[in-house]
Amino acid sequence: MRPEAELHRDRPHRVAVLVRPGVMPLELGLVHQLFGSARRQSGPGAGTLLYDVVTCTLEPGPVPTDADFPIHVSHGPDVIDDAGTVLVPASEEPGQPETGGALGPALAGALARVRPGVRIASICTGAFVLAAAGLLDGRRATTHWRSADTFRRQFPHIELDPDVLFTDGGDVLTSAGEAAGIDLCLHLIRRDHGAAVAADVARRTVVPPYREGGQAQYVPQPVPEAGGTSTAPARAWALEHLDRPVSLSELAERASMSVRTFTRRFRAETGCSPGRWLTRQRVERARVLLEETDRPVEVIADDVGFGTGASLRAHFRDVVGVSPGVYRATFRGGMPQD
Template identity: 55%
Template structure:
């Protein structure tokens, strides 16, 4: 059984701490057997403070870290987690030194600071809560920070944005390990969608538009119903009743990316869904998602997640009925080969 160890640090946020046990704890195989064992530990085995009005007592100390197949570090704001210069404190460094090589390392929200302080994110893509992204980048300039996505999968090291993005990341891990059928069942048990559209750019605080300001949201919804069409930029702008220049500016303000990039992501997401939940030929999927040709679909899918359409289908194909919102798939960065 795959063991997930969750490291609770001083000042841990209770919500983020509870995500792994909830998501992984209800993942089951075809005969109802548990697929993961989840245990929680602290650096010294003692209770730790939380950001709420209570502390958390655990049954395990740092010795549990050496048994982890996956180690998850939830967000914590306790003093002494890392020094101001981005170095681990001595007790935390000693505890993390016991982690076995090859252990899958995961952070939720600002737990990414610990992974960065360990040097695990140097030269690699990563994310963290958007409100800390600038500080995180200044403190760890060698990390390729992407503040817009919900999570980043870089193979053996994964990072998520804040709070509920930890749910997205844990569901992604179940999906990567056991496929869509198991993940969809876990998501239903948690009463959450198995994936969410877009990244955390949509949650970043921005100036509130004047009440008379038009939104691109209706056009985005309209475009999602027509992904099989070409949808050139002038047509999108005309639907929104804006000039092309105004539409691009407003779209960036609301979504955090240009229309063309957003449209490609939605098409890739739709293609991934069809590869998972249908038996349609790849060339037909390419047509229905607006890529037109199999080679175009292959190019964009490989750029997004690093695999070909057939390789993706072999890994994630399920015969379950497609969910109502077929375009809602997570933001993922390709893992290392």
């Protein structure tokens, strides 16, 4: 995460959505719904919209979708010139990079309009476009789990992580299958304006502000486990006790499972290990406390179960990308204090 909230205080941040024939209406709609409902929470201009979302295409006019209706797009790729964020949804149309086609001069030209420092993100198999344009070289990326093998064959030099919901490389981001675009958009809103704004958008849209785990939980299992119980009650209990140490054996006992069974089922349900999940939940709790309270970092570390300020700082920087002090200064004002 970078301290980007300051970039959008004077005017709405423009989000350009570059659609192609075969676009999925869900992916296009979720971008408009999420960014379009983000509002300033307090202070001067409270309630004003924080983003200006504009849809564009290579040739303005009717654009076929993967449904039984087209959409009409009035804007050409020139709107990308003034965008602060460019989003590339997926397309399953023949001839597109997702289906083995070339990038093409028109699409390459549109992407060339993205100014240095402007972030660009893909939804679902839109990652094929970013990869074909060379934007993912030397970066970690993800895409829909069903397309992972195809992606690896086409772009063997790119590090693909098919288990996560999205990747954040700073100015280049990718997300998994269609609904993971929701996770990506909320992440960008949170990165720009903090957890409170992202939570408000999530409430308006009736989706979780942060989804646990990755897309591994949605991949069909070769041999489903019959008659098994869920780890959800243990996770709910852990969220109520983040202020103290929570051991793997304690979680397994809460779920009435052996540690081995619990660990296997936990990963199948959430896409990550219990330890990684606990760390992320503690960081998310710390993020909210840094935004909404004046408690010192050492106190927050104790509140969320990290024990020491040094431990909180290390985990927070690893997950969020900056120190707790810089994060607080970004979203509450003032000078960083660590």
